[in-house]
Amino acid sequence: MQDILAIWLDDQENLGVIEKKSDPFGSSFHPIKRDRKTGEILVINNLWYTTYTGARHYFRLNTNEFRVCGRMHKVDLNNTKLKQPS
16 A cells, blocks of 8 residues: 555544555545554555545445545645554
8 A cells, every 4th residue: 555645534534535646547546444453544345446536425325334424634644643554
């Protein structure tokens, strides 16, 4: 999970969207969840989208178990408590 450009998290900082560098598109967007034990970022079902809105709409689908709490806010990458998986 290298080359993260931006992270948006919900009010509880459990779910969100990351923007990652991607060769074919310039960047790609992935719905994420936080592993409560380790604090690592986990991409949900290995999904990716070409826009932030596409990844954000994933959480609005009735076909998944994930529900965002409140609004998503952009997080400062240098001060985030989330860990990138090794």
